[in-house]
Amino acid sequence: MIARELMTRDPVSISPQASVLEAAETMLRHRISGLPVVDSSGALVGMVTGSDLMRRAEIATGLRRSGFSEFQAGEERLAADYVRAHGKRVQHVMTGAPFVVPESASLEAIVDIMDRHNVKRVPVVDGRKLVGIVSRTDLLRALVEAVRHAPSESCGDREIKQRLLSIYTLESWAPLANIDVSVKDGNVEITGTISSEAQRAALIAAAESIPGVNCVTDKLVKTQISSARSPF
Known part of the structure; x- marks a missing residue:
């Protein structure tokens, strides 16, 4: 536009x-x-x-x-x-x-x-x-x-996980080495450790942005240790 x-x-x-x-x-x-x-x-x-x-x-x-x-x-x-x-x-x-x-x-x-x-x-x-x-x-x-005019689509569980991990890979705030994602019937579960509430909110927002996601279960634990990103 x-x-x-x-x-x-x-x-x-x-x-x-x-x-x-x-x-x-x-x-x-x-x-x-x-x-x-x-x-x-x-x-x-x-x-x-x-x-x-x-x-x-x-x-x-x-x-x-x-x-x-x-x-x-x-x-x-x-x-x-x-x-x-x-x-x-x-x-x-x-x-x-x-x-x-x-x-x-x-x-x-x-x-x-x-x-x-x-x-x-x-x-x-x-x-x-x-x-x-x-x-x-x-x-x-x-x-x-x-x-209102966004194209309607719905991803399957496998594609939801792939898209979400792609987002996390691109974003420097995502603690890739410390989290895990599972998806079943459109329900996303995120587990692992984070270093801030801002990280928690961003991880959840990314999941909710993917079409086909029904809900996001937050099982993240906040720690005082700095989050690390996987070098791979």
């Missing part, structure tokens, strides 16, 4: 000359927490989000610094803080140069941007022109569609 297939087309946007009040009202009206900022030619120039409007003089939440903190921030940062709290136009509070993707961007690339830069939405552009936006809500829709 790529951005073109997932994005919301013609997203609600706002002008950099619009007021902060208009931006807040627009977000409330459309029940969204962020807006692309576009100029008169349709080019993307920034993003304004609810977090950009948290530190405002109108609600007495402007960032206050004192003493060493004020000295450390420096005049440029202090001036920027003042503008963010008191500026009346979107251009004063928006985040410029947002992270963007082309229509051909993969879903993986979009999620990487969201995860790495802690953003909730990524604008999609054609050159500089805004053509869409991918939000976390769009990702949830993609997840639902993927699960």
Whole structure:
């Protein structure tokens, strides 16, 4: 899946000359927490989000610094803080140069941007022109569609075990040398030792992900000894 297939087309946007009040009202009206900022030619120039409007003089939440903190921030940062709290136009509070993707961007690339830069939405552009936006809500829709339309299949006991051992072989967290897997009538039993509860959860999740598995019986024992992987 790529951005073109997932994005919301013609997203609600706002002008950099619009007021902060208009931006807040627009977000409330459309029940969204962020807006692309576009100029008169349709080019993307920034993003304004609810977090950009948290530190405002109108609600007495402007960032206050004192003493060493004020000295450390420096005049440029202090001036920027003042503008963010008191500026009346979107251009004063928006985040410029947002992270963007082309229509051909993969879903993986979009999620990487969201995860790495802690953003909730990524604008999609054609050159500089805004053509869409991918939000976390769009990702949830993609997840639902993927699960609902996944091909139905059911593996037999032998294939279940082969698939599960293949997963464990590929994953560095799996303590291959310390565990054993048996499968009967679609019921998976995992025995052995682990060094963390995270390992337990991952071993079980891997088993549950295989079509044809009815249930997973956990007979794993947590120890303080580091788990080892088989060298073979």
